[in-house]
Amino acid sequence: MRPDDLPALHHTEHGPADGTPVLAIHGWTPDHRLMTGCCEPVFAARPRPYRRLYPDLPGMGRSSGAGVASSDDVLSCVEAYVDEQLGDSPFLLVGESYGGYLARALTARRAGQVRGLALICPVGRAVEQADRTVPRHQVLVKEIEVEPGSEFAEIAVVQTADTFERTEREVVVGVELADAEALARIRRRWVLKDDPEGGPAYEGPTLIVTGRQDSSTGYVDSWALLEHYPRATFAVLDTAGHNAQIERPELFGSLMNDWLDRVDHVGASSSA
Template sequence: MYFVERGAGVDVLAVHGWTPDHRLMLGCLEPVFERVPGYRRLYPDLPGMGRTPAPPGVDSSDDVLAALDRFVDERIGSAPFLLIGESYGGYMARALARLRPSQVLGLALICPIGTAVEHAERTVPAHVTLRAEPGLESADPDFLEMAVVRTAATLEHYLADVQPGVEAADLGAMARIRQRWVLSTPPESGPPFERPSLILTGRQDSSTGFADQYPLLGHYPRATFAVLDLAGHNLQFEQPVLFGALLAEWLERVGAV
């Protein structure tokens, strides 16, 4: 798996969502970690996305999880690490925490897929744009379709962090994986994860919503659960101040264990 590495210290594995690549996580997390030394951040591209190929044998989310698990073996080994996942990456991160419960020091989820994996089964609000600057009506359609905060700043983040990965994705490979998208073993099928956790959701997230994540709390007894207003599926750059503060507080809780 292709990956980008930053910093030195305790390992942090950051897993991006469906279709974008490592730049999605790099863009939102580095401003936080630049203020908090002592962490080695690993940003991989999942199979079929970014610069990681997905050969024909990779045709399910189980295969994506297996590739991510091998990446941990190769780049982290048996050392303890922190785990952060966004959207589909949050689904993968929860499953990886199930596989390695004693090794994962803490788990942070950003707009994760909740208890309903398939889009048609999710409880989500209708899309709404609550803050809009003039002159952006003809911006990238994918950005407009998702933007709750439509400003020059959020568009800049989208173009830098999200769009390059979307354009680089192997759509054929992703369509193949999408046929077996639901993991064969649910992430919460094992014992509760009792390390410090963070679940961030957007009140206006029309992709993964916020309601299907609340039932996860029973499995994560050390979780802070936040529903941020004025935030959709791009919560990390629509509410950057709250995002940075809550992530920094999670790092403090993990460090205090």
């Protein structure tokens, strides 16, 4: 049940209602379009039907941030969304950046319900920016001129017309909708009360994708998560920053498909 003082989440949905459920949680300040942009090309091409759920987190996209004042409140909204949309049905879980932090926490609470977990450039063991081990920002592919000081200029490792257009379409458009006051409240109580890795290890098929040149969350602090996820594939993508799915789309798609194949294999084995 959602606490009465917390808002419901706006969401979009793709695929058949009876497909395998997938919940995809975006990162800090964008909206669901970040996740539809990276996930839809993968899931739409799979032979198995999937029901893909893409919510906007509180204070982001079209979801209200009223009454939300911490990451724990955000997580409560996500849990209520799962209860409303999925009940106790098993589902696959994908989280990007801050959404990866929330996805790990949700998995800790519902390990028996989460059939597989994929983390894309997640916030790792060091939650606060000042505590993270990250490389300096550098541009490795530059084919276009970009506005100095823009978000794209500050984080993009691959600066091409295609990566710029995808970033505008999938990331920037959501950032422009964010409720700054709500985000400021949440940011003051940013760290979750319970450590996502504070309990038993998660035994389901897991994927952790990081960017070798990611100057936002890096890869070192995500490597520190590995022992908690014994069925994890851990990938560090060269020529990739915090939007690794945009800068290395083919490799990202291959890794996601491998993860989904592993999830399917576990499902087939358990039903045999």
